[in-house]
Protein backbone atom coordinates (compact mmCIF):
# COMPACT_ATOMS: atom_id res chain seq x y z
CA UNK A 514 0.00 0.00 0.00
CA UNK A 515 1.36 3.39 -1.03
CA UNK A 516 1.99 5.97 1.65
CA UNK A 517 -0.34 9.02 1.63
CA UNK A 518 1.68 12.19 1.18
CA UNK A 519 0.69 15.67 2.57
CA UNK A 520 1.99 19.07 1.58
CA UNK A 521 1.69 22.42 3.48
CA UNK A 522 -0.36 25.02 1.55
CA UNK A 523 0.62 28.56 2.73
CA UNK A 524 -2.50 29.95 1.17
CA UNK A 525 -5.00 27.79 3.01
CA UNK A 526 -2.58 27.44 5.93
CA UNK A 527 -3.25 23.77 6.10
CA UNK A 528 -1.78 20.41 5.12
CA UNK A 529 -3.35 19.06 1.99
CA UNK A 530 -3.23 15.56 0.63
CA UNK A 531 -0.97 15.24 -2.38
CA UNK A 532 -2.58 13.19 -5.12
CA UNK A 533 0.26 11.18 -6.68
CA UNK A 534 0.09 11.07 -10.42
CA UNK A 535 -0.27 7.70 -12.24
CA UNK A 536 3.43 7.41 -13.28
CA UNK A 537 4.62 7.91 -9.73
CA UNK A 538 2.18 5.24 -8.56
CA UNK A 539 3.50 2.67 -11.02
CA UNK A 540 7.10 3.40 -10.05
CA UNK A 541 6.21 2.99 -6.41
CA UNK A 542 4.54 -0.36 -7.07
CA UNK A 543 7.51 -1.57 -9.10
CA UNK A 544 9.97 -0.51 -6.42
CA UNK A 545 7.98 -2.39 -3.87
CA UNK A 546 7.81 -5.53 -6.04
CA UNK A 547 11.50 -5.40 -6.81
CA UNK A 548 12.52 -5.27 -3.20
CA UNK A 549 10.18 -8.16 -2.32
CA UNK A 550 11.46 -10.23 -5.24
CA UNK A 551 15.08 -9.72 -4.30
CA UNK A 552 14.27 -10.89 -0.82
CA UNK A 553 12.29 -13.89 -2.09
CA UNK A 554 15.02 -14.92 -4.51
CA UNK A 555 17.63 -14.60 -1.81
CA UNK A 556 15.55 -16.83 0.47
CA UNK A 557 15.02 -19.46 -2.23
CA UNK A 558 18.72 -19.50 -3.11
CA UNK A 559 19.65 -19.94 0.52
CA UNK A 560 17.06 -22.70 0.94
CA UNK A 561 18.10 -24.59 -2.18
CA UNK A 562 21.77 -24.15 -1.49
CA UNK A 563 21.62 -25.59 1.96
CA UNK A 564 18.64 -27.93 1.80
CA UNK A 565 18.04 -28.76 -1.92
CA UNK A 566 14.71 -28.70 -3.75
CA UNK A 567 12.24 -31.56 -3.22
CA UNK A 568 12.87 -32.59 -6.85
CA UNK A 569 16.61 -32.57 -6.31
CA UNK A 570 16.21 -34.66 -3.22
CA UNK A 571 14.17 -37.19 -5.23
CA UNK A 572 16.80 -37.21 -7.96
CA UNK A 573 19.57 -37.73 -5.44
CA UNK A 574 17.68 -40.69 -3.97
CA UNK A 575 17.15 -42.12 -7.43
CA UNK A 576 20.80 -41.59 -8.29
CA UNK A 577 21.84 -43.53 -5.22
CA UNK A 578 19.50 -46.37 -6.20
CA UNK A 579 20.86 -46.39 -9.73
CA UNK A 580 24.40 -46.54 -8.44
CA UNK A 581 23.52 -49.56 -6.28
CA UNK A 582 21.81 -51.25 -9.22
CA UNK A 583 24.70 -50.43 -11.55
CA UNK A 584 27.17 -51.95 -9.11
CA UNK A 585 25.02 -55.09 -8.94
CA UNK A 586 24.71 -55.24 -12.72
CA UNK A 587 28.47 -54.99 -13.02
CA UNK A 588 29.00 -57.85 -10.56
CA UNK A 589 26.41 -60.03 -12.32
CA UNK A 590 28.03 -59.34 -15.68
CA UNK A 591 31.34 -60.55 -14.29
CA UNK A 592 29.65 -63.82 -13.26
CA UNK A 593 28.06 -64.20 -16.70
CA UNK A 594 31.44 -63.59 -18.29
CA UNK A 595 32.92 -66.38 -16.18
CA UNK A 596 30.14 -68.81 -17.18
CA UNK A 597 30.65 -67.89 -20.82
CA UNK A 598 34.38 -68.43 -20.39
CA UNK A 599 33.68 -71.97 -19.18
CA UNK A 600 31.42 -72.63 -22.16
CA UNK A 601 34.12 -71.36 -24.52
CA UNK A 602 36.71 -73.59 -22.85
CA UNK A 603 34.47 -76.63 -23.14
CA UNK A 604 33.60 -75.78 -26.70
CA UNK A 605 37.25 -75.46 -27.77
CA UNK A 606 38.70 -78.30 -25.72
CA UNK A 607 35.96 -80.94 -25.83
CA UNK A 608 33.38 -80.55 -28.58
CA UNK A 609 35.73 -79.23 -31.20
CA UNK A 610 38.38 -81.81 -30.30
CA UNK A 611 35.86 -84.67 -30.61
CA UNK A 612 34.90 -83.49 -34.07
CA UNK A 613 38.48 -82.73 -35.08
CA UNK A 614 37.71 -79.05 -35.64
CA UNK A 615 40.10 -76.23 -34.88
CA UNK A 616 39.30 -74.25 -31.71
CA UNK A 617 37.88 -70.79 -32.37
CA UNK A 618 40.79 -68.39 -32.43
CA UNK A 619 40.84 -65.89 -29.55
CA UNK A 620 41.13 -63.10 -32.14
CA UNK A 621 37.65 -64.01 -33.33
CA UNK A 622 36.24 -64.40 -29.85
CA UNK A 623 37.63 -61.05 -28.74
CA UNK A 624 37.26 -59.21 -32.05
CA UNK A 625 36.09 -55.61 -32.08
CA UNK A 626 37.25 -54.45 -28.64
CA UNK A 627 40.53 -52.74 -29.47
CA UNK A 628 41.34 -49.51 -31.26
CA UNK A 629 38.83 -46.67 -31.05
CA UNK A 630 37.78 -45.52 -27.58
CA UNK A 631 34.11 -46.24 -28.00
CA UNK A 632 33.33 -45.30 -24.41
CA UNK A 633 34.76 -41.75 -24.61
CA UNK A 634 31.32 -40.16 -24.32
CA UNK A 635 30.91 -41.74 -20.87
CA UNK A 636 34.13 -40.28 -19.50
CA UNK A 637 32.76 -37.11 -17.87
CA UNK A 638 30.20 -38.73 -15.63
CA UNK A 639 30.53 -38.71 -11.88
CA UNK A 640 30.70 -42.56 -11.81
CA UNK A 641 32.24 -42.92 -15.24
CA UNK A 642 34.58 -45.73 -14.19
CA UNK A 643 31.68 -47.95 -13.11
CA UNK A 644 29.52 -46.99 -16.09
CA UNK A 645 32.31 -47.63 -18.61
CA UNK A 646 33.30 -50.92 -17.03
CA UNK A 647 29.66 -52.08 -17.15
CA UNK A 648 29.20 -50.96 -20.75
CA UNK A 649 32.40 -52.80 -21.73
CA UNK A 650 31.30 -56.00 -20.00
CA UNK A 651 27.91 -55.86 -21.68
CA UNK A 652 29.53 -55.49 -25.09
CA UNK A 653 31.93 -58.35 -24.44
CA UNK A 654 29.16 -60.64 -23.18
CA UNK A 655 26.95 -59.84 -26.17
CA UNK A 656 29.79 -60.53 -28.59
CA UNK A 657 30.87 -63.74 -26.84
CA UNK A 658 27.33 -65.05 -26.82
CA UNK A 659 27.02 -64.37 -30.52
CA UNK A 660 30.29 -66.19 -31.32
CA UNK A 661 29.35 -69.06 -28.99
CA UNK A 662 25.92 -69.50 -30.57
CA UNK A 663 27.50 -69.62 -34.00
CA UNK A 664 29.97 -72.19 -32.74
CA UNK A 665 27.18 -74.42 -31.44
CA UNK A 666 25.56 -74.24 -34.87
CA UNK A 667 28.86 -75.53 -36.31
CA UNK A 668 29.05 -78.30 -33.72
CA UNK A 669 25.47 -79.36 -34.48
CA UNK A 670 26.37 -79.57 -38.15
CA UNK A 671 29.50 -81.58 -37.29
CA UNK A 672 27.45 -84.04 -35.22
CA UNK A 673 25.09 -84.65 -38.11
CA UNK A 674 28.01 -84.97 -40.47
CA UNK A 675 29.87 -87.25 -38.08
CA UNK A 676 27.02 -89.77 -37.96
CA UNK A 677 27.01 -89.87 -41.72
CA UNK A 678 30.80 -90.11 -41.80
CA UNK A 679 30.85 -92.92 -39.25
CA UNK A 680 28.36 -94.97 -41.25
CA UNK A 681 30.18 -94.27 -44.51
CA UNK A 682 33.81 -95.04 -43.69
CA UNK A 683 34.57 -98.75 -44.23
CA UNK A 684 34.41 -100.43 -40.84
CA UNK A 685 33.54 -104.13 -41.24
CA UNK A 686 35.01 -107.10 -43.05
CA UNK A 687 33.66 -107.64 -46.57
CA UNK A 688 32.58 -111.17 -45.72
CA UNK A 689 31.32 -112.91 -42.59
CA UNK A 690 34.04 -114.26 -40.33
CA UNK A 691 32.42 -117.73 -40.44
CA UNK A 692 32.44 -117.66 -44.27
CA UNK A 693 36.06 -117.11 -45.10
CA UNK A 694 38.65 -119.88 -45.07
CA UNK A 695 41.65 -117.74 -44.28
CA UNK A 696 43.42 -114.57 -45.19
CA UNK A 697 45.78 -115.72 -47.87
CA UNK A 698 47.55 -112.42 -48.18
CA UNK A 699 47.70 -109.14 -46.33
CA UNK A 700 48.62 -105.68 -47.49
CA UNK A 701 52.25 -104.98 -48.41
CA UNK A 702 55.14 -106.56 -50.34
CA UNK A 703 54.25 -110.14 -51.34
CA UNK A 704 55.32 -112.79 -53.87
CA UNK A 705 53.17 -112.52 -56.94
CA UNK A 706 51.30 -115.82 -57.50
CA UNK A 707 51.83 -115.91 -61.23
CA UNK A 708 55.07 -114.04 -61.86
CA UNK A 709 56.65 -115.29 -58.58
CA UNK A 710 58.27 -111.90 -58.12
CA UNK A 711 57.97 -109.50 -55.22
CA UNK A 712 55.09 -107.14 -55.85
CA UNK A 713 53.20 -104.67 -53.70
CA UNK A 714 49.85 -106.19 -52.73
CA UNK A 715 47.52 -103.25 -52.26
CA UNK A 716 44.63 -105.12 -50.69
CA UNK A 717 43.75 -108.17 -48.66
CA UNK A 718 42.83 -111.62 -50.02
CA UNK A 719 40.23 -113.79 -48.30
CA UNK A 720 39.74 -117.36 -49.50
CA UNK A 721 36.26 -118.89 -49.37
CA UNK A 722 33.68 -120.83 -51.31
CA UNK A 723 32.34 -119.54 -54.61
CA UNK A 724 29.02 -117.79 -53.99
CA UNK A 725 29.85 -116.60 -50.46
CA UNK A 726 28.00 -113.26 -49.92
CA UNK A 727 30.17 -110.14 -50.04
CA UNK A 728 29.09 -107.09 -48.03
CA UNK A 729 29.42 -103.36 -48.51
CA UNK A 730 31.76 -102.29 -45.72
CA UNK A 731 30.26 -98.79 -45.40
CA UNK A 732 27.40 -96.71 -46.79
CA UNK A 733 28.02 -95.37 -50.25
CA UNK A 734 27.22 -95.40 -53.93
CA UNK A 735 28.25 -98.13 -56.38
CA UNK A 736 30.71 -96.41 -58.67
CA UNK A 737 31.43 -99.42 -60.82
CA UNK A 738 30.14 -103.01 -61.16
CA UNK A 739 31.72 -104.61 -64.17
CA UNK A 740 34.49 -106.89 -65.39
CA UNK A 741 38.01 -105.43 -65.55
CA UNK A 742 41.23 -106.99 -66.83
CA UNK A 743 43.06 -108.72 -64.04
CA UNK A 744 40.44 -107.88 -61.38
CA UNK A 745 37.70 -109.97 -63.04
CA UNK A 746 34.22 -109.00 -61.92
CA UNK A 747 34.80 -106.00 -59.72
CA UNK A 748 32.70 -103.61 -57.66
CA UNK A 749 33.90 -100.17 -56.54
CA UNK A 750 31.93 -98.34 -53.86
CA UNK A 751 32.39 -94.62 -53.31
CA UNK A 752 31.79 -93.84 -49.62
CA UNK A 753 32.45 -90.11 -49.75
CA UNK A 754 34.99 -88.37 -47.46
CA UNK A 755 37.66 -89.57 -49.92
CA UNK A 756 37.03 -93.29 -49.27
CA UNK A 757 36.50 -96.04 -51.83
CA UNK A 758 36.45 -99.82 -51.45
CA UNK A 759 37.13 -102.40 -54.15
CA UNK A 760 35.87 -105.97 -54.28
CA UNK A 761 37.46 -108.10 -57.05
CA UNK A 762 37.38 -111.61 -58.67
CA UNK A 763 33.64 -111.83 -57.90
CA UNK A 764 31.41 -114.57 -59.20
CA UNK A 765 28.43 -112.25 -59.63
CA UNK A 766 26.86 -108.90 -58.68
CA UNK A 767 23.94 -108.07 -56.44
CA UNK A 768 24.03 -104.32 -57.20
CA UNK A 769 24.14 -102.02 -60.20
CA UNK A 770 26.20 -98.91 -60.94
CA UNK A 771 24.94 -95.73 -59.20
CA UNK A 772 22.98 -97.78 -56.68
CA UNK A 773 23.03 -96.54 -53.08
CA UNK A 774 24.18 -99.17 -50.60
CA UNK A 775 24.20 -99.48 -46.83
CA UNK A 776 26.94 -101.05 -44.75
CA UNK A 777 26.33 -104.81 -44.47
CA UNK A 778 24.24 -105.02 -47.64
CA UNK A 779 25.10 -107.96 -49.94
CA UNK A 780 26.65 -106.45 -53.06
CA UNK A 781 28.03 -109.57 -54.80
CA UNK A 782 29.40 -113.09 -54.42
CA UNK A 783 32.87 -114.52 -53.99
CA UNK A 784 34.35 -115.95 -57.18
CA UNK A 785 37.45 -116.78 -59.18
CA UNK A 786 37.23 -114.39 -62.15
CA UNK A 787 40.14 -112.40 -63.62
CA UNK A 788 43.77 -113.12 -62.80
CA UNK A 789 43.21 -115.37 -59.81
CA UNK A 790 44.75 -118.62 -58.63
CA UNK A 791 41.70 -119.84 -56.70
CA UNK A 792 38.32 -118.70 -55.32
CA UNK A 793 38.97 -115.64 -53.19
CA UNK A 794 37.99 -112.02 -52.61
CA UNK A 795 40.55 -109.30 -53.23
CA UNK A 796 39.52 -106.32 -51.08
CA UNK A 797 40.99 -102.83 -51.16
CA UNK A 798 40.42 -99.65 -49.15
CA UNK A 799 41.46 -96.40 -50.77
CA UNK A 800 41.51 -92.90 -49.44
CA UNK A 801 42.06 -90.04 -51.86
CA UNK A 802 43.14 -92.68 -54.41
CA UNK A 803 45.87 -94.06 -52.18
CA UNK A 804 45.54 -97.68 -51.08
CA UNK A 805 45.48 -98.29 -47.33
CA UNK A 806 45.90 -101.43 -45.28
CA UNK A 807 42.31 -102.76 -44.95
CA UNK A 808 43.23 -104.32 -41.63
CA UNK A 809 42.74 -100.89 -40.05
CA UNK A 810 39.15 -100.73 -41.29
CA UNK A 811 37.48 -103.66 -39.53
CA UNK A 812 36.99 -101.94 -36.19
CA UNK A 813 33.25 -102.61 -36.04
CA UNK A 814 33.79 -106.36 -36.45
CA UNK A 815 36.83 -107.38 -34.50
CA UNK A 816 37.69 -107.49 -30.82
CA UNK A 817 41.16 -106.31 -29.85
CA UNK A 818 42.39 -109.95 -29.68
CA UNK A 819 40.91 -110.86 -33.03
CA UNK A 820 42.51 -107.78 -34.48
CA UNK A 821 45.92 -108.73 -33.03
CA UNK A 822 45.78 -112.26 -34.42
CA UNK A 823 44.63 -110.97 -37.77
CA UNK A 824 47.55 -108.52 -37.89
CA UNK A 825 49.97 -111.33 -37.04
CA UNK A 826 48.42 -113.65 -39.59
CA UNK A 827 48.25 -111.11 -42.38
CA UNK A 828 51.87 -110.19 -41.82
CA UNK A 829 53.03 -113.78 -42.19
CA UNK A 830 51.10 -114.75 -45.30
CA UNK A 831 53.60 -114.88 -48.10
CA UNK A 832 51.75 -115.32 -51.35
CA UNK A 833 48.87 -113.37 -52.79
CA UNK A 834 46.15 -114.85 -54.93
CA UNK A 835 46.08 -111.42 -56.61
Ligand SMILES: [Zn+2]
Nearest residue numbers: 717718795835
Ligand atom coordinates in the same frame (compact mmCIF):
# COMPACT_ATOMS: atom_id res chain seq x y z
ZN1 LIG B 1 44.72 -109.69 -53.75
